[in-house]
Amino acid sequence: MERSKFMSCSWLQVDGAKELIRGDKQPSEAIAKLMRYMLDTYALAAVRIHQPASRKNSTQVTHELLGDRTIPRRLNQVITLPSDYVRSLDTPEFRIKIYDNSTEPNPVSGSVNEKYVTIFLKQIFNGEFSGILELTLPDETRYPSEKDEDVLVALGNLMFEQILLYEKKSTPSIHGSSGEVLDYLTGLHRYETFVDNLDTKISELVDDDHALVIVCSDINHFKLVNENLGYRKGDELLRATGQIILEIPDLVDACRFYSDNFIMAVRSSSPDISRIRSRIESNNQKNSEALQVMCSDTQIRINSGIYVITDPKLDAASAISYANTARKRAKVFNGVHAVVFTEAMIEELRRSDELNNELPKAIRNHNIMVYYQPKISCADETITGAEALVRWRRDDGSFIYPDQFIPQFENNGNIIRLDYFVYDEVFKFLRNRLDNNVSVVPISMNVSRRHLENEDILFYIEHLINKYDMDPKYLEFELTESIYIDNVEPALNFISRCNQMGIKVSMDDFGSGYSSLNMISSIPIDVLKIDGVFMHRGKTLNDNDKIVLNNVINMAKELKMVVLCEGVETREQVDFLKEAGCDVIQGYFFGKPMPETDFEEFMEQFA
Ligand code: C2E
Ligand code: CA
C-alpha cells in the first residue's frame, strides 16, 4: 500500500474525519474511529491519548492504538512524565512538539529509536490543559509544515471534543443563525465555516469597484499574557478581541483560526492598498491600546498580514495563505503592525518550505555536516579550541551556507532539530578522539534563541553528556548578544545551569549592534567574543577602532572574562590584538571553518 505522507495533510482530512463521526451517539465509538482514521491516513506507528492524572505533573495514557492492531486499547497506566517535560508542554503558546527520536530521546519512553519521530499535540479546552495527543510516525515521513500542524491541531481538537463529551465536561456548543457551530470563546465563525463561506463571497463581492481585503491577525506575545496572567485572562483577551472584530465597519466575515490567530474579510471600495494598510495599522494601534488596559504588565500589540483580493476567481485558501504569509513578516519587524503581501514573499516561502522538507533527509544522508574553525591562543599561537559551524551540502556538491537557512529555521523552529544534530556530531567527534587517546580541545556550539523558550536544551545536553560520558570541560555554548537583551531571564537560567554542569558560556557577536555595557557587567559569562565587524574583512584597523578595541578588551579582562576576537584576517590585526591583551583569536588568518578530517590535521600542526 502506498503510504500517504504528511505532505498530504489537508483540510479535506478534517472534513473526512467529521463526516466519519457524524451522527455517532457514543463518544467512545467516535474516539475509536478517529484514532483509526489518523493512524491510517498518516500511516502512523501509534496514536496515544494522554490525559492529566491526579498526580501533579503527570499524565495518564488513556487510549492507545498501535499500527499492528485494529482496535484501540483503553489503558490505565499512569506515566509520570519528567516534570520539565510536562512544564514545557504546558507553556501556553506551544501547541505541537516534535521529537526526532534519532537524536532526541522520546520523553515518554526515554529511549532513542532511529525509526521514529514523535509528535505531541497539546489540547486546551476552556482555558484548561486537557491532555496530549501523541502520534508516532515512521521516520521516512517528513516533518509537518506549519499548515500540516494546523490540520493536525484541528484533528486533535476533534478527538478531544469527543473525549470531553465522553467525560461530560464539555461546554454546550453555540450555534450561529444557520445552525453552524461557532467558536465557543469568541462567537466568531470557526475556520472551516469561514473558508466555505469565503469562496462564495469572493465571487459575489469582488468586482471592478470593490475588493475584498483578507486580514490575518495575531496578538504579539500572547503567550506572555497566558504565562503571566493565566489562561483565563488569556481567554478574556481573546473574547474582547472577538468583540472588537465584530465591530469593524464593512466586515463580511471573521473567524478565530486557532489560539490568538484571527482572520477577517472586509469589503473595500478603495483599491488604494497603502490606504487600506494604514487604516488597518491605525485600527491595530487603537485596538492594541484598548486591550492593553486588560493586561497592564504585558505589552499587547496586534500584528496583521493583508491580502487584497481583486480577482473574483481567486480561491479562499490561497487568499488566506497569502495574508497569513504577510502576517508572519509583520511579526519580524518591530513597531510595524500591518504588512501587505508581496510576490517576493511567495518565493521566500517556497524556499523555506523546500529546505524545511529536505532537512530530515539531509540529516540522514549526511548532507548536513559540522565544520570546525580553530581558535588560536595569542600567547603562543597554539590551538586552544574550535567553534562548530554547520554546513549543508546539496546533492550536486554545492554548499548552502548557514545565513541562507538558519534564519528560516529559527522562524519555524527547525533550528532545534538542526542544532541537536550538530551537538550530537560534536560529542561523537570528541568521544572518538578521547577513545583513540589523541589530543582534544574544547569545542563551542551555537545556541539559537529558540532554545531558550523552554528548558529542553538543558536536558538534551545532560542526555548527551551521559550518552557520550563526556567531561564538560570540553564543551562551550555561544549565545549571541541580542539573546541576552531579549531573553534575560532564560539566558541567565541557561548560564547558571551550564555553570553548575561545568560548561562554559560565551557571548557571541559582541559589539555587532545590541550591546549595552552595563549588560555585560551583570551577566556571568566566561568568554566575550568580539564580533568580526571590527576587523572590516582584513582592512587596516583605524585609530578609532583601536581605541574601542583596547577599551573593550581591558574592560572584559577586568571583569575576568576570556576575550576572543573573531574575523581576524591579517598578521597586522593579530599583532595589534596581542598587544591589546586579547586572549584568543578566531579567523581566516589562522584557519577557515573546515571539515573534520582537515581539522584533525590542523590540530596536529598547531598543537
Ligand atoms: P557566528 O557564530 O558569528 O560564526 C562566525 C561566522 O564568521 C562563520 O560564518 C564563519 O565562517 C565566519 N568567519 C570566521 N572567520 C572569518 C574571517 O576571518 N572573515 C570572515 N569574513 N568571516 C569569518 P558561517 O559559518 O557562515 O556562520 C554564520 C552564522 O550562522 C554563525 O555566525 C552563526 O550565527 C550561525 N550558525 C552557524 N552554524 C550554526 C549552528 O550549528 N547552529 C546555530 N544555531 N547557528 C549556527
Ligand atoms: Ca558563534
Ligand code: CA
Ligand atoms: Ca560570532
